Amino acid sequence: MIGYYISLALRSLRGTPILSALMIAAIAVGVGASMTVLTVNYMTSKNPLVDKDDQLYAVQLDGWDPNEAYNRGAKGNQMPWQLTYRDATALLRSDIPKRQVAMHKFGFTVSVDDAEVRPFVAVTRVTTRDFFALFDAPFQYGGTWEKSADESPKQVVVLSQATNEKLFGDKNSVGEVIQLNGEAFTVIGVLKEWNPSPKVYDLNNGHFQDSEELYIPFGLHRKFEIHSWGNNNGWNSDIAKGLTGYEAHLHSESVWIQYWVELENGAQKREYEEFLANHIRQQKEQGRFQRPLKFALSRPSEWLVMNEVLDHDSRVLAWCALAFLLVCVVNAIALLLAKFLRKAPEAGVRRALGASRQSIFVQHLMESSCIGVLGGIAGIGLALLGLTGVRVLAGGGFDRVAHMDWAMVFAAIGLAIVASLLAGLYPAWRISQTNPSIYLKTQ
Amino acid sequence: MFELKPMLSALWRNKVSAMLIALQIALTLAIVSNAVTIIQERQEKIARPTGIDVENLIAVTFMPVPADYDMAGAVAADLDLMRSMPGVVDASVTNQAPISGSGSASGYFFEPNQEVGDITANYYQTDPHFINTLGLKLTAGRNFREDEMDILGPHQNYNADVAIITQQFADQAFPGESALGKYLYGGRDDHPTQIIGIVERHIGAWPGWSLAGNVVFYPVMAEGNHKRYLVRTEPGQRDEIFKQLEDKLAERDPQRVIHLETTENHMKETYSSDNLMIKVLTLVVSLLTFIVALGIVGLTIFWINQRAKQIGIRRALGASRRNISRYFLLENSIIAITGLVLGGTAAMLINGLIASNFSQPLLSLPMLITCALVLLLVSLLAALVPALRAANISPAMATRSV
Numbered sequence: 001m002i003g004y005y006i007s008l009a010l011r012s013l014r015g016t017p018i019l020s021a022l023m024i025a026a027i028a029v030g031v032g033a034s035m036t037v038l039t040v041n042y043m044t045s046k047n048p049l050v051d052k053d054d055q056l057y058a059v060q061l062d063g064w065d066p067n068e069a070y071n072r073g074a075k076g077n078q079m080p081w082q083l084t085y086r087d088a089t090a091l092l093r094s095d096i097p098k099r100q101v102a103m104h105k106f107g108f109t110v111s112v113d114d115a116e117v118r119p120f121v122a123v124t125r126v127t128t129r130d131f132f133a134l135f136d137a138p139f140q141y142g143g144t145w146e147k148s149a150d151e152s153p154k155q156v157v158v159l160s161q162a163t164n165e166k167l168f169g170d171k172n173s174v175g176e177v178i179q180l181n182g183e184a185f186t187v188i189g190v191l192k193e194w195n196p197s198p199k200v201y202d203l204n205n206g207h208f209q210d211s212e213e214l215y216i217p218f219g220l221h222r223k224f225e226i227h228s229w230g231n232n233n234g235w236n237s238d239i240a241k242g243l244t245g246y247e248a249h250l251h252s253e254s255v256w257i258q259y260w261v262e263l264e265n266g267a268q269k270r271e272y273e274e275f276l277a278n279h280i281r282q283q284k285e286q287g288r289f290q291r292p293l294k295f296a297l298s299r300p301s302e303w304l305v306m307n308e309v310l311d312h313d314s315r316v317l318a319w320c321a322l323a324f325l326l327v328c329v330v331n332a333i334a335l336l337l338a339k340f341l342r343k344a345p346e347a348g349v350r351r352a353l354g355a356s357r358q359s360i361f362v363q364h365l366m367e368s369s370c371i372g373v374l375g376g377i378a379g380i381g382l383a384l385l386g387l388t389g390v391r392v393l394a395g396g397g398f399d400r401v402a403h404m405d406w407a408m409v410f411a412a413i414g415l416a417i418v419a420s421l422l423a424g425l426y427p428a429w430r431i432s433q434t435n436p437s438i439y440l441k442t443q
Numbered sequence: 444m445f446e447l448k449p450m451l452s453a454l455w456r457n458k459v460s461a462m463l464i465a466l467q468i469a470l471t472l473a474i475v476s477n478a479v480t481i482i483q484e485r486q487e488k489i490a491r492p493t494g495i496d497v498e499n500l501i502a503v504t505f506m507p508v509p510a511d512y513d514m515a516g517a518v519a520a521d522l523d524l525m526r527s528m529p530g531v532v533d534a535s536v537t538n539q540a541p542i543s544g545s546g547s548a549s550g551y552f553f554e555p556n557q558e559v560g561d562i563t564a565n566y567y568q569t570d571p572h573f574i575n576t577l578g579l580k581l582t583a584g585r586n587f588r589e590d591e592m593d594i595l596g597p598h599q600n601y602n603a604d605v606a607i608i609t610q611q612f613a614d615q616a617f618p619g620e621s622a623l624g625k626y627l628y629g630g631r632d633d634h635p636t637q638i639i640g641i642v643e644r645h646i647g648a649w650p651g652w653s654l655a656g657n658v659v660f661y662p663v664m665a666e667g668n669h670k671r672y673l674v675r676t677e678p679g680q681r682d683e684i685f686k687q688l689e690d691k692l693a694e695r696d697p698q699r700v701i702h703l704e705t706t707e708n709h710m711k712e713t714y715s716s717d718n719l720m721i722k723v724l725t726l727v728v729s730l731l732t733f734i735v736a737l738g739i740v741g742l743t744i745f746w747i748n749q750r751a752k753q754i755g756i757r758r759a760l761g762a763s764r765r766n767i768s769r770y771f772l773l774e775n776s777i778i779a780i781t782g783l784v785l786g787g788t789a790a791m792l793i794n795g796l797i798a799s800n801f802s803q804p805l806l807s808l809p810m811l812i813t814c815a816l817v818l819l820l821v822s823l824l825a826a827l828v829p830a831l832r833a834a835n836i837s838p839a840m841a842t843r844s845v
Contacts, residue, residue, distance in 0.1 A: 022737055029730055037723075067559045107669075109508045109700050119508050121700045181668065182510035225597060227667075235550075236631070245598040312801035313720050316481070319797075320474060320727055327470045327731060331738040334463035338745035393719045430459075 001359075002366065009367035016339060020371070023335050027375025027420055030328025032382025034321035035404075035412045039383065040390060041318050042408060043401040044207075045310045048196035049135070049300035052262070055098075056134065057269075057297035059259040061087055061280065065235035066290035072233060075308050079296055080233065080255040081204065085221070088257040090279060092128065092150070092218075096272045097261035099134045102218055103127035104257055105202060105230035108180040110214070112167055122163060122213040124180075125202075126226055131215065132158070132191070134262050135201055140164075142174040142189035149217035158189040158215040181224070185216070197400040200300050202258060203307040204231045208400050221250065228256040253288075261297070273297065325419060332371070332423035340364055340431040347431050348439030361432035368424020369417065376416025380404075383412060450774055457746065461778050464742055468782030468818060471735045473789040476806055476814040477797065478724040484804040485717040493710075494609075494644035495541055496578030499532070499676045500706035501685055502540035505692070506669040507699045514666040515594050517696060521672065524695055526572075528687070530680035535576040536664050537671050538568040539648050543709045546648025551659070553616055553625070555633035564612050564657035565647035568601075568665055569673075574642065576675045582610060584623045584640035587662040595665040603661045607640035612657040627659070650713055681705065732821055739825035743771060747833045754833055755840025764834035771830035772823060779822040783815045790814075 013020040049056055060079040064070040069078040083091070088102040106126045111119040125131070128150045132139065145156050157178065164173055176187045198207045220226060225246040234254035243251055263269045276295045283289045298306060340347075347360050387402040404412075454461050507517070518536050525534040539546035550561035567573065571587040587605065595601055606627060613622035626635035647658045664670075676684045689701050711718075747754070754767055794806040 019741060022741055026734055026737075029734065033727065033730065107506070109506045111508050119700050121506050121702070179508070181506075182508055248600075249598060312803070313716065316797055316801050316803060317720075317723060320478065320724070323470060323474050324727060324731060327467055327474070328734060330463055330467045330470070331734055334460055334467070334738055335741050337460055337463070338742055342745065342748070390719070390723075393715075393722055426459075 005363045005366040006370065008363060009370045012343070012367055013370060019335060019339055023332050023339075023371050024375045024378060026328045026331045026335070027372060027416060027423070028378035028382055030325040030419065031376055031379025031412060031416045032386055034325040035379060035383035035408065035415065036386030036390065037314075037317045037321035038411075039387060039404050039408045040398065040401055041310060041314050043403065043405075044198065044314060045304070046197070047301050047304060048198070048200055052136070053299050053301050055262050055264060056300055057261050057263060058300075058303045059083065059091065059261060059276070060296040060298070061276065061289075062291050062294040063087065063253065063280075063283070063289045064291060069291070070233075076306050077296055079294060081258075082231065082233075082255040083257045083259050084253055084255055085250045085257055087279070087283075088259055091259060091276075094272070094275050096263075096268060096275055098264050098268070099130035099262040101128050101131045101134050101260045102257050103131060103202075103259075104228040105205065105212070106216075106226055107229050108214060109182075110163075110167070111179045111182075114167075117167060120166075123210075123229070124214040124216060125212040126216055126218060126220065128218045130262075132189075134260060135196070137194045137211075138192040140190045140192045141172045142187070145188060145217050149219050151219045153220050153223040154217055155183060155185045155220070156188045156217065157185040158191065159187055160191050160211060160213050160215075161193045163213045164190045180214070180216075183224070195400070198304060198309045200304060201260065202230065203303070203309065204258075207307070207309045208398070222246065230256065230258075232256045263297075269297070325415075329419050329423050332368075332420065333426055336368055336371075336424055336427040337430065340427045344431060344434050345439040347434045348436040351434060351436035352440055357432040360434070361428050364428035364431050365421070365424050368420050368428065371424070372417045372420020373413075375420060376413045379416050380409060380412045450770065450777070453750075454774060454777065460742055460746075464739060465778050465782035465785065467735050467738055468779055468822060469786035469789055471731050472783055472786030472811075472815055472818055473793050474731060475728050475818070476787075476790045476811050477794050477803075478728050479814060480794070480804050480806045480810055482721050482724050482728075483810075485721050488650075489714050489717055491646065491650070492644060493542060493646045493650075494577075494579055494642070495646075495706070496675055497542070497706050497710055499678055499681050500541070500577070501674045501676065501681060501688065502543065502704050502706060502709065503672040503674060503688065503692070503701065504540075504669060504704075505699045505701045509698055512698075514670060515664065518664060518670055520695060521692060522570075524691060525672065525674055525688070528684065528691065530677050530684050532675040532677060533572050533575040534672055534674045535569050535572045537573070537673050538665065539565075540671060540673065540704070540709060541577065541648060541706060542646065542650055542713050543648055543704075544713050549659075550630060551616065552628045552630060552632075555628050555635070556631060557628065558630060561630060562612070562615055562657065563654055564608070564659045565649065565652075565655075566659040566661065568661050568663045570662060570664065573660060573673075576673050577645065578675060579645055580643040581607075582641055582643045583621070584638070586640060591662045593663040595663060597666055599665075601661070601663060601665065602634040603636045603663065605639045605662065606636050607642060607660040608638055609642055609645050609656060609658045611644060612659065613638070613641050615657065732818070735818075736821055736825040739775065739822050740829060743775065743826050743829040744832075747771065747829055747836075751836055751840055754836045755838055758836065758840075759838035767834040767836070768830045771833055772826055775822060775826035775830075776819070779819050783819060787811055787815060
């Protein structure tokens with residue numbers, strides 16, 4: 001019976017080609033527009049660390065200006081996003097977390113003896129050794145450095161897959177030597193392709209930036225007088241007693257180090273919270289941390305929300321797209337109603353010949369489902385077109401986000417069918433209420 | 444006179460269809476008026492004056508490859524080279540590129556040894572050529588002199604003696620009086636920096652910042668591991684100079700990595716999300732209006748077909764063609780106006796929500812009324828073609844098949 005209804009529906013659609021095309025177009029445009037925006041938002045709000053969401057925490061300490069709370073960019077929890085170098089090195093001494101990472105962004109010029117590769121600038125992450133294990137960055141060759149390299153200078157480097165390809169044509173380069181700012185560094189590891197999106201571990205300079213091209217140990221700061229290439233915020237220009245130059249920078253109240261810990265369970269988390277509170281109390285005795293005692297441990301999912309990775313514009317566009325779909329559905333209801341009512345005499349005859357209200361209802365619902373499926377398929381096409389448009393319009397900023405995965409393709413088809421069933425429900429019900437006698441009389 | 448009573452009773456018989464059209468118009472007005480308000484706000488944001496010669500500026504960044512590098516010597520030689528190139532108006536060394544989204548800011552106090560009450564401003568570390576290079580307008584005081592130029596070693600603390608600021612920052616710092624000759628201080632600091640000049644305006648490094656336009660300029664070059672230049676070219680010569688510049692600089696000193704970017708491109712990137720918003724919302728507004736218009740056309744045609752007999756009877760009883768067309772246009776107006784009244788209320792409610800939750804602009808009444816009038820016009824135009832067709836139904840229809 002369903003097969004028969006479908007063939008009836010297709011015949012009826014062909015009977016009124018313009019009206020049918022209008023309805024399919026309305027559903028397609030509504031689905032296409034809303035799926036474009038919803039896909040971008042869905043990909044934007046993905047959490048690449050979802051598997052470890054209950055174990056990883058971004059650490060914040062409130063050692064800001066006693067006169068005013070931290071409020072740069074008017075988002076977040078009124079605490080600095082990053083730590084001072086002093087606090088970061090103090091926290092690194094704790095052995096409570098399973099793993100912990102102190103890090104920031106930097107940049108080097110890279111050159112190799114091979115004259116064919118021109119020197120280039122590589123964005124670099126200066127980090128402690130646990131970075132790769134904590135954020136699940138997989139190694140292709142070699143591995144991370146030993147713990148001592150996080151405290152004393154050791155000129156070793158881990159390359160990203162792309163950098164290795166550029167410098168050594170993708171072969172195992174462990175043991176090779178490259179020049180960073182003219183100094184020799186030995187390659188000890190090469191990552192596999194790894195680009196978490198959004199870049200949850202460092203959201204300061206754009207949410208969808210590529211991962212770094214090089215990774216070097218945290219123990220190199222003093223030797224190379226490394227400053228952050230990411231954000232650097234300060235409130236107190238007082239320089240620690242007797243210190244000048246780079247040492248003064250390391251001891252200043254400037255925040256520029258990002259800090260993450262991996263805590264295995266609630267007990268470990270409570271122990272670490274106690275440790276952080278004690279650290280602040282100790283610093284208070286030395287005259288630092290004059291604000292009320294406050295720190296925060298945020299899961300990756302919370303960190304993404306606090307950083308407003310899904311920004312206000314995206315949310316407005318999502319609502320706008322859903323309202324747009326609603327208009328398209330209302331439009332389809334009106335057109336379907338018009339169409340079905342015109343065929344009321346046919347329905348009247350069927351009823352008179354013994355069809356139940358229910359079968360009239362199902363028959364017409366099948367017709368609106370056909371419109372939904374056709375509209376949905378066209379809508380997915382429009383959404384793919386829309387996503388290409390977004391990639392072009394955003395000029396590269398959205399390349400990783402404006403893509404549809406299988407979940408979103410199924411969501412698009414589902415949305416189209418739900419939309420067209422919603423659109424078809426009332427008109428089908430209305431036609432099934434047809435009183436056969438009226439139409440029999442006038443024939 | 445407008446046959447309102449029979450019209451309303453006819454509408455009542457088709458109330459569901461009429462309501463659906465009114466609902467579409469209402470939703471459309473609610474979305475369109477808010478979208479247009481957002482579009483207008485973004486366009487105004489992008490159109491703000493930058494105070495600089497955006498079209499003819501190039502920002503150059505370079506990083507030396509060797510570990511020990513004579514930065515001050517390299518900068519002096521590069522500047523001489525660039526300033527002597529034909530087609531180059533002027534060149535300056537700088538710590539940041541305008542409108543690039545990357546730069547430095549500091550809090551400023553206006554009395555020595557203060558801790559609270561500072562105002563933040565974006566700052567440039569540049570040289571006496573910067574006014575000519577950026578294309579700024581000095582409205583009071585004087586430019587820096589060459590002998591005021593400082594060169595700082597790495598990590599050396601800087602205490603500026605003189606600064607030039609923008610008029611906007613001057614007005615905020617010293618409201619109601621002239622800032623010229625007054626002093627700026629760092630927090631908990633008593634070193635005075637005298638304001639020797641005021642430029643008309645400059646938007647600074649971050650146009651999206653709430654304090655964009657607060658800018659301070661210092662005559663200093665700090666040696667770091669990378670340096671930037673700004674180069675202003677003669678109008679129309681930018682792309683030519685852009686091509687030559689990297690080669691010339693690399694030729695003078697190959698031991699470095701050089702990156703060039705036009706300020707126009709920086710501007711495009713800085714405003715890319717606003718531009719995206721404008722384009723997406725414009726598309727939404729036009730598609731929505733189009734779909735509503737199609738809906739109205741479809742439904743009016745359907746009604747006219749349904750009532751062909753009645754139209755024939757009216758024509759046979761003496762109604763003119765104009766009467767028939769006017770009937771359908773009026774009927775459509777009643778539906779549209781009902782929808783617009785509903786939609787206007789919805790627009791205000793939605794605007795309240797998105798303004799308070801998503802920091803979007805407020806919808807003004809004139810804007811709402813303009814959008815409503817445009818939609819009314821669109822709905823009348825959509826009804827016009829079917830209405831004119833209805834007038835062509837012949838009175839003979841009335842005599843057939845009854």
